Amino acid sequence: MLAVSGASGHLGGLILRHLLGWVDASRVVALSRTPDRVPDLGIRTRAADFAAPDGLVRALDGVERLLLVSVDAITGRAPLHAAAIKAATKAGVGHIIYTSTTRAGDPGNPSAVAPDHHETERLLAASVPAFTSLRFNIWPETLTYMGIAQRAVAAGELPSNAGDGRVAYLTRDDSAAVAAAVLAEGGSKGELLEITGPAAVSDADLAAILAETSGRPVRHVPVAEAAPRLTAMGTPAPPAQAWAGGLAWGLKGI
Structure with missing residues (x-):
């Protein structure tokens, strides 16, 4: 049996849809803290909470491979991942596939999300019979749900301190397709699979794309400290710091 955690989330739901192109629904179980919100795809669902490991062991009964979708948080997710890994091991799961971030283990990676992903990869390597880490590059959707794109269009500028760095952005749907496969x-x-999009673009390219799609002028503004400028534009501190820190290493010189 194949299991997908976080099945009621955006990524988890997409993974389930792609997975049904590979296997029959009878071989799949969707795990979620909110099973009533899992897409109705004819797949059985089980309640599963990383913070309740005993119930998680029961939810993983009979599972051969688990897709462990990382918890949606900038920091503090490693303990929950550790609990999930321990429960999966106890339940006899033979292979865990984990959704990580690009260059998670590189020394000096400035991304705030990297340490938790790196620690999770370390735990997987030390604890489970087999694992695969899917190190996804940045989703372009990130710019929207953090509000960076909207505020750039409203202000007419996209500030960043990435220099000439380029990122091969990868859509969430493409990430889901890879995970399902x-x-x-x-x-x-x-x-440890580094998974990127088809072309690397700069922040100047992003500004041009925002201008084209919005029909409003948006210019790229290189600055030494992007976070204060973003917060002055109305961006909350965590997204501003994430953008200024590179979101992922990819913004720092690919």
Whole structure:
């Protein structure tokens, strides 16, 4: 049996849809703290909460491979991931596929999300029979749900301190397609897979794209400290700091 955690979330729901292109629904179980919110795709659902490990062990009964979708938080998720890994090991899960971030283990990675992902990868390597880490590059949707794109259009400028760095953005749907394929096939054991989009773009390119799609002028403004400028534009501190810190290492010189 194949299981997907976080199945009621945006990524989890997309993964389930792609997974049904690979395997029959009878082989899949959707895990969620809110099983009533899982998309109705003919897949069985089980309540599963990383903060309640005993119930999680029961939810993982009979699961051969688990797609562990990382908790949606900038920091503080490693303990929850550790609990999920421990429960999966106790339940006899043979292979865990984990949704990580680009260059999670690189020394000096400035991204605030990298340490938790790196710690989770370390735990997987030390604890489970087999694992695969899917190190997804940045989703372009991130710019929207953090409010960076909207505020750039409203202000007419996109400030950043990335210099000439470029990012091969990868859509959330493409990430889900990759995750579903690896889960279905069960390959790439023991691998840290860097998964990127088809083309690397700069922040100047992003500003031009925002201008084209919005029909309003948006210019790229290189600055030494992007976070204060973003907060002055109305961006909350955590997203501003995440953008200024690179969101992921990819913004710092690919």
